[in-house]
Amino acid sequence: MAFQDAKAVVRAHHASIGQADASTIGAALAAHTSADWHWRGMHPFYEQHGAAAVADSFWQPFLTAMSSVQRREDIFFAGENGPSHAPGVWVVSMGHLMGLLDKPFLCIPATRKLTMLRYAEFNRVKDGKIVETAMFFDLIHMMHQAGLRPLPPQTAQHLIQPGPRTHDGLLNDAQDKAEGQKTLRLIEKMIGDIAANSNSVENAAPRDATPQDELRRCWTDDMCWWGPDGIGATFTIDRYIEQHQRPFRTQNAEREFFGHKARLAEGNYGGFFGWANLSVLPLGGYLGLPAGPRAEMRVVDIYRREGDKLAENWIFIDILHFLKQQGLDVIARIEATAG
Template sequence: MKIENFDTGLKGQKDIKNIIISPEENFNNKKKVREYLKNIVHQGPSKLNDNLNRYFSTNIKVNCFHPVNEFTGIENFKTKFWSPLFESFPDLERREQVIIGGTFRDKIQVGTISTLSGTFKKNWLGIKPNNKMVNLRCCEIHEIKDDKIVESHILIDVMDLIFQTGVFPLKASRGAEGNWLHPINTDGVNFFEKNPEVSKLNLDQALTMQRSLNIKPELDSTSDEDLKSKLINHPQAEFWHDKMIWYGPSGIGTARSLEGFVDNHQLPFRKTFKERNYWKLGHYSELGDGKFSLTAGWHSIQATYGSNHWLGFTPNNKNVTMRVMDFYHHDEGKIRENWVPIDIAHILKQIDIDIFEMIK
């Protein structure tokens, strides 16, 4: 089974001039975005107007998780995202786990994994508060230009929050639920990589592994046992560390080892979405930064919901698109860890499952 080599980035872009920045510039960009986001959260609603205007373009384009979704402009950013967040979690704090920077084509970007912690005091998105401390798993990619953020992609795991309040609208996850771990044996926040070749090699490894996923043994497998065997002996196996961890979104959960990854996510996902195109639109972000890399698509995966193996809902052959990010940690020549936020509520909405109606 040969891995095809093809462009995984956004389609339809012509005459794009690739930007190249120095490792020092990249490190400073990461520090800058980290400071922006920390100040907004820690200085709170009293400084919100000042901070949003200081750090973001007036016409900021925001791409959020369902049901917040997509909009433009600082005022919308305030009223649709930040103000409700502060009202519901008045003692909000931010803790970072991973910060990755770099350039993709003509864009300078910084991606982050963080946890927003606070006491859940007021209804948020229709989710009833439990008056307890909760942890919001938050993954973001920000494009910066002239020291301001001009476009943001934000995925908060709302399903995880629902589970934390003691409500379980989905069947039990195949994988393990709970907080994602920090990168093993390394600092994912303050690192500085001065050799661009290291960053490039790790991004190339992630992209080659992703291209291997286009090899689809589910199309001719005779049983679950046969498909599992083919996925464990799939070309992807070359890229995963023996002690790999795949950190999935709530509803899917976290898996350990390639076998765990196949059992808990890949096998049911591939059986449900046999008809799928990973790169019909392509990635809007592909970054390599030292031992880390990042890829992301906004509606890049297009698929047909064809069976109940994934999350258990009745198949209806609806077409869906997926909002997804992949953060990778490369270690000992392999992919050691993979953090994968997916907008589960958005996928379910497209197959006529409204998770927010279910929990009322």
Template sequence: MNILEQLFENFSAAQLQNQALLADNVQWQVSHPFTPITSKKNVINNYFGVLKNSLPDIERKPFISIQGEYNKQQWVCATGYFTGTFVKPLCGIPPSGKSIFIRYSEMAQLENNQIVNVFTFLDLIDVMNQVGVNPLRPSLGYSGLIMPPSTLDGVLKSSKDSELSNTNQQLVIDMLSELGRYDGKDLYSINLEKYWHPDFIWYGPAAIGTTRGISGFREHHQAPFLKAFPDRGINKTLCLISHNNFVATGGWPHMYGTHTGNDWLGLPASGNKLFPRVMDFWRCENGVLKENWVAIDIPHLLNGMGIDIFEQMKNKIAAAN
């Protein structure tokens, strides 16, 4: 069990206050509409406390969790679900009184066996979907619960094979370089077939959805995104680590792009330059990429487009009543 799993074993504020795994000056950034949180006390009250208030019986269910070094820093990267009974509002989303699944993805920086920096995505649009209050159009891809790795070995207990890990990390780096070769006209100018398994699964965030195969990815995510952000590129990589067949990378923000194309998420172009926060978890298989779990802070992007999805949600609820 890595340090993140140890931290989340119990959501009790009293126990967390005494939790030596959290540095006193820890910095915790959570996807929109959360604002950056500083200090152990504030993290306990304004992150853990918020989740615990909405889901008193909250439980953490990771299905990928790896650790490694990037730029001489130690990182733990994980993705999975928080689950529990949704009894009180969460960021204005009305409770259902039923089980809820909150998809999370996170990267945590460690120093001296303490957590000092964390970046967390919570897929709140997916929560809106589960409650039935999402104001956006339906996802082009599949919407619903996503799957853990088909090999069921994402929460790694095996020792690290450095050669395999480095090979797969380079595979991801080379594939990301390939994505940057789009000629602005033809999606096939990007040779995904060289890097991706034909039955590749892209587990996208709510509002985009999950896609199957290279053609599904191109149709349901890549084409709309490239049309909307033709000048997109990498802003800064926060971390890039690997463990055997799993690779994690991301940034806060990780990309940049000017929103000049219409119809991404069914919305008109805003003309604004945006900085997507993105996190990816990859599973490699026999020298190609087989599965990809993707977190994108879409509420943050919408906010940059001048759209308050939480206000729109309230308006939708009011209109229904």
């Protein structure tokens, strides 16, 4: 029942947010979070502590800019954390926050049109309160909807990303524990495959002869990789290699992995986030940009398992933070250009 109890807390939290406006959001956030709530957001929001700080930094500006906001949720599940550094039950929600962009938000101009902010949220629940949250969102995707093009053309496809092909991602009811364990083991096997083919592992030769050999261990041939804006979404193993994996692996060097803050699964769904997951040395060409200094990547991955393979993967990367470490503050540049 721990998972179901935690889900109920997060559901109540989302309901409070959904009933709030910019003037009441602070109280709504405080209703289901601890006094020392630790919230992690993407650039330019970063880490905040307590409901008032979270409201001031993100939610008040967002609800001031966006009217008639709806949460369009595609995935919802809970699980016990795998890594030992943050034990406890986490609840994951993923989808879009949809509304009308009636006023500017950060550097994004008002359009008065329907706008979606793609999000993934991890909430750790303890003693009936949310004590820790990681909220990732795709601001570059929101910029594109307003007509901004902050980066060169991406290697894959830009679009509003759908939920699971099977339409079964909202795990409101209790799930078979064995199914969640199977999903988590498969995710961990996939992570091991990446390490086995990484040049950073004791300078060893890759285990698999080709990238296709590596991916077919854990992925269906018709996998969907729903990547963040700036990279884009890809379909099938071959196009994933062409449109994401090969550019990433050949245009970034010296990958260093740091692990995850949370890694969990329930039923056929699982995922993780890191703060940061890894760092790389950009060699030039990645995201259409020149070589830069070493920079860290904060990443969310959410997966759908189909039988004994992974079939879909939704990815969020704090690309704005990744670029800022290399001297490119996208938001500041757009604001300066607009001014």
